[in-house]
Amino acid sequence: MPELPEVETIRLQLAPRVMGLTIRDAHLSLPRMLEVGQIPEIQALQGSQILALRRHGKYLLLDLGRGLIEKTLVVHLGMTGQLTFHPHDQSANDEFVTLVSGLKKSVGPHHVDKHTHLVFDLEGGNRLYFRDPRTFGKLLLLPFANHGESPRLKKLGPDALGLKRQMFVDRLWARRGLRSVKSLLLDQSFVAGVGNIYADEACFTAGVRPQKKLKRITQKEAARLADAVEEALVRGLQNCGTSFSDYVGADGHPGSNQEFLKVYGRGGQECIQCLRPLKKATVAQRTTVWCGSCQR
DNA sequence: AATTCGCCCTGTCGGC
DNA sequence: TGCCGACAGGGCGAAT
Numbered sequence: 001m002p003e004l005p006e007v008e009t010i011r012l013q014l015a016p017r018v019m020g021l022t023i024r025d026a027h028l029s030l031p032r033m034l035e036v037g038q039i040p041e042i043q044a045l046q047g048s049q050i051l052a053l054r055r056h057g058k059y060l061l062l063d064l065g066r067g068l069i070e071k072t073l074v075v076h077l078g079m080t081g082q083l084t085f086h087p088h089d090q091s092a093n094d095e096f097v098t099l100v101s102g103l104k105k106s107v108g109p110h111h112v113d114k115h116t117h118l119v120f121d122l123e124g125g126n127r128l129y130f131r132d133p134r135t136f137g138k139l140l141l142l143p144f145a146n147h148g149e150s151p152r153l154k155k156l157g158p159d160a161l162g163l164k165r166q167m168f169v170d171r172l173w174a175r176r177g178l179r180s181v182k183s184l185l186l187d188q189s190f191v192a193g194v195g196n197i198y199a200d201e202a203c204f205t206a207g208v209r210p211q212k213k214l215k216r217i218t219q220k221e222a223a224r225l226a227d228a229v230e231e232a233l234v235r236g237l238q239n240c241g242t243s244f245s246d247y248v249g250a251d252g253h254p255g256s257n258q259e260f261l262k263v264y265g266r267g268g269q270e271c272i273q274c275l276r277p278l279k280k281a282t283v284a285q286r287t288t289v290w291c292g293s294c295q296r
Numbered sequence: 297a298a299t300t301c302g303c304c305c306t307g308t309c310g311g312c
Numbered sequence: 313t314g315c316c317g318a319c320a321g322g323g324c325g326a327a328t
Contacts, residue, residue: 001321058322079321080306115306134305136322152323179299188323196321245307245320285301286321 002077004160004193005236006247006255007058010083013250014128015053017085021122022049023064030117033132034139041141042118045071050122057156057192063144072147078136080246088125133246160193161233168226175214181225182210183284194229196286197242197264202228204263209295211283235260263289 002010026042028034034042045064048071052063060083062073075083112119118130118139130139142150158167171190184190185199194202203210205228208221217225241247241255244265248254258265262272267280271291279292 076322078305078323132305133307134321136305138323177298183299186322287319 001079001195001197001244002081002241002247003058003195003198003236004055005198005233005239005257006241006249007055007060007077007193008161008237009241009255010250011053011055011060014083014085017087017250018050018122018126018128019053020049020051021124021126022047023120024123025121027119027121028117028139029119030135033117033130033135033137035141038141041071045073045120045141056153056159057188058195059153059156059192061147065144069144072142072144074138074140074142074147074150074153075130076138076140076152078132078134078138080134081130081132081137082246082248083250084129084131084248084252085250086127086129155189156192157187157189158191160191160229161237163191163226163230165223165226165230168229169219169222172214172217172222172225173219176217177214179214180211180284181208181214181217182286182288184214185225185229186284186286191229193233196288197244197261198229198232198236199286200264200289201232201262203290204228204295205231207295210288210290211281212296263291265289 023045026045028039028042031039048064048066050062051065051069054061058076060075063069064071064073115133116129116131120128122128140152147153168191172184175184181203182199185194185202200210202225206221206224208225236242236257239255239257239260240249242257243254244258263278266278267289268277270276271278271294274291274293276291276293278289280289282288
């Protein structure tokens with residue numbers, strides 16, 4: 001489940017490898033991954049260069065064009081999306097082959113399987129693959145000039161990484177009400193990039209119960225949440241992302257942040273602070289883990 | 297207007 | 313061994 005740190009890891013790994021490369025050919029094998037009617041536009045990308053890689057929240061934005069940026073390919077990895085770079089000179093690297101398909105061994109001569117939905121043939125024999133077993137991901141091709149007006153991107157709040165504490169607190173304060181802290185953290189129009197894993201981790205670090213109503217949150221707790229979100233995301237990024245199931249970086253390797261998670265996926269196990277068993281329940285339609293003693 | 301719910305989708309896992 | 317239901321969940325559109 002790629003959240004901000006996973007998408008940023010991919011962006012950082014991908015940028016030096018694909019920047020400036022020309023797209024020789026594009027193959028979209030599962031059309032429904034793309035906005036309807038855009039298949040001809042994908043074909044038309046032949047000859048375009050990858051000119052910039054940006055990210056907002058969990059969205060990766062590839063700016064494409066011939067010299068000047070003309071279009072933006074918006075990529076959302078959903079639950080199990082993978083974006084991997086396959087360099088021409090490492091095509092025989094066995095380790096790479098075994099890791100590229102989720103965390104399992106991949107079969108097939110070209111590292112492509114039935115879940116590889118988009119392939120960019122880049123100049124020099126390099127390739128870029130988009131793979132997504134559960135197909136919750138999305139591809140969207142927009143004119144660069146007005147891609148900011150896209151309904152999908154327009155509703156996003158400020159990017160969660162590097163967001164000023166006071167801005168976070170102010171936005172939370174403006175939404176004080178009956179909804180839960182966790183519901184707000186998952187709301188991409190509040191801040192963009194936080195998903196289920198980092199929301200739970202942030203709540204634990206802040207000492208706040210995920211189901212606590214926003215109207216009962218103090219300024220102090222809001223500030224702690226702001227810091228805890230930043231801390232969780234930065235740590236995730238430092239560890240190249242959390243590979244709980246399918247996530248791999250652009251190099252095909254899993255991240256290591258799953259080894260450092262304090263609560264996510266640890267329901268019933270002992271709290272790292274007080275050693276009491278962690279609680280698990282559904283909050284805001286998501287599986288949620290917290291410590292009933294350390295989080296109030 | 298704000299919030300919740302059902303749905304999309306497939307691989308994995310536990311129970312029988 | 314194999315079948316089957318439960319589960320994972322981001323975001324959208326429908327319902328409340």
